[in-house]
Amino acid sequence: xxxxxxxxxxxxxxxxxxxxxxxxxxxxxxxKRYEIVVVDDGSEDQTFAVLSKLQREQPTMKVVxxxxxxxxxxxxxxxxxxxxGEIVILMDGDGQNDPAxxxxxxxxxAEGNDLVAGWRFNRRDxxxxxxxPSMIANRLISWTTRVKLHDYGCTLKAMRKEIAKNLKLYxxxxxxxxxxxxxxxxxxxxxxxxxxxxxxxxxKYGITRTLPVVLDLLTVKFMISYSTRPSHVFGPIGILSGxxxxxxxxxxxxxxxxxDLEIGGRPLLLLAILLIFIGFQFVxxxxxxxxxxxxxxxxxxxxxxxxxxILEERKNV
Numbered sequence: 001x002x003x004x005x006x007x008x009x010x011x012x013x014x015x016x017x018x019x020x021x022x023x024x025x026x027x028x029x030x031x032k033r034y035e036i037v038v039v040d041d042g043s044e045d046q047t048f049a050v051l052s053k054l055q056r057e058q059p060t061m062k063v064v065x066x067x068x069x070x071x072x073x074x075x076x077x078x079x080x081x082x083x084x085g086e087i088v089i090l091m092d093g094d095g096q097n098d099p100a101x102x103x104x105x106x107x108x109x110a111e112g113n114d115l116v117a118g119w120r121f122n123r124r125d126x127x128x129x130x131x132x133p134s135m136i137a138n139r140l141i142s143w144t145t146r147v148k149l150h151d152y153g154c155t156l157k158a159m160r161k162e163i164a165k166n167l168k169l170y171x172x173x174x175x176x177x178x179x180x181x182x183x184x185x186x187x188x189x190x191x192x193x194x195x196x197x198x199x200x201x202x203x204k205y206g207i208t209r210t211l212p213v214v215l216d217l218l219t220v221k222f223m224i225s226y227s228t229r230p231s232h233v234f235g236p237i238g239i240l241s242g243x244x245x246x247x248x249x250x251x252x253x254x255x256x257x258x259x260d261l262e263i264g265g266r267p268l269l270l271l272a273i274l275l276i277f278i279g280f281q282f283v284x285x286x287x288x289x290x291x292x293x294x295x296x297x298x299x300x301x302x303x304x305x306x307x308x309x310i311l312e313e314r315k316n317v
Contacts, residue, residue: 003027003034004085005102008075008155009051009093010041014200016050019095020061026099027060030106037062038093039079042069073174076155080164088164090157090177096124097156098194105158105191114163114186117149117178118156120195137213144221145179149190152176156193159186172216183224230289234282242279248272 005023009016020036027034040048040063048065055061064078080088087109091097101118108116125131134153142148152175163181173180178188226233249272255261263269 001035001084001086002032003030003087003089003106004037004083005034005089005091006037006039006076006079006083007091007093008039008041008072008079009043009047010069010072010075011043011045011047011202012093013043013046013050015093015095016047017054019093019099020054020058022099023102024058024060026102030103035060035062035083035085037064037079037083039075039082040065041072041075042066044069071172073169073172076174077167077169080167080169083161083164086161088159088161090155090159092155094198095200096196096198097154098196101156101191101193102158104193105156108189108191109158109160111189112187113189115157115159115178115181116189116191117151118154118193119149119151119190120154121150121192123151123195124197125195140214141176141179141217144217145176145182145224147179147182147188149178149188151190152178154193154195171219172212173220175213176216176220179220179224228293230293231283231286234286234289238279238282238284238286240279241275241282245272245275245277245279248275 005027007016007019007023012019016038020038023036027036036058038051038061040051042065048063051061051063051065055063062082064082066075066078076090079090087106089102089105091099097118105116105118123131123134134151138150138152141152155174157177159177159181163184163186166184167177167180169177169180182188222230222233248268252263252266252269252272256263
């Protein structure tokens with residue numbers, strides 16, 4: 001299988017049939033063996049009935065129905081699990097991503113990139129509750145992860161199989177796929193894509209998703225920068241806190257012994273004790289984090305590196 005198109009859907013009974021028709025129309029002209037993997041994320045309308053009908057008519061389709069609504073990240077992860085193509089295309093099921101952009105994504109991928117992310121240059125969404133929060137989030141994510149992209153929220157992406165199969169997604173992590181792939185050594189590119197207005201159905205996105213995205217961003221930052229060395233996060237905080245408390249304690253000790261001042265009721269004494277205990281706790285957390293990281297990597301036999309290429313002399317047999 002050369003190409004897999006993964007489409008997560010939730011309550012899109014009016015959109016799935018025309019979208020699948022568009023995808024087929026584009027892929028037939030590519031001359032590649034392809035499949036369309038549609039993941040029904042526990043839809044409560046007639047989405048699965050429509051998909052079942054389409055699947056009986058089209059052998060290129062594979063429908064994965066989840067037991068309940070697990071969220072877009074879980075639906076994306078399920079689609080990537082069941083995709084068999086050497087190249088995987090991700091796109092939304094609401095019809096706003098344009099299947100006509102798939103050939104351009106494949107061409108950009110062929111330039112030597114491992115993942116190509118779509119950029120909705122002329123986005124057709126309301127400004128204040130959709131585009132403005134997205135602009136702020138994109139800048140924050142780019143600054144935090146050091147993967148500079150204009151549009152992390154665009155589902156339309158093309159990636160190689162080895163990238164797709166090594167993604168570990170949970171929470172709201174689907175929007176951080178480029179950053180997670182970059183952490184594993186992938187070469188990332190961005191491409192302007194067409195963004196169409198929603199013609200049917202209701203959007204499932206809103207400003208309420210902002211807080212979960214921020215929390216997941218902290219997780220992604222930690223996993224990218226410190227997953228193999230957690231003590232480098234907690235250790236410096238603990239050492240600085242402990243040193244601050246120790247210096248305050250020395251200052252109070254001098255005042256007591258040299259100047260015979262009363263220090264028992266001073267808030268500064270309580271602050272010194274608090275800082276010393278906080279420092280001890282943070283250093284301990286760092287050591288426990290190191291033990292957990294070692295257990296995680298060693299139990300899964302997961303390497304801390306990714307090999308891109310090996311050049312060696314071939315021996316004649």
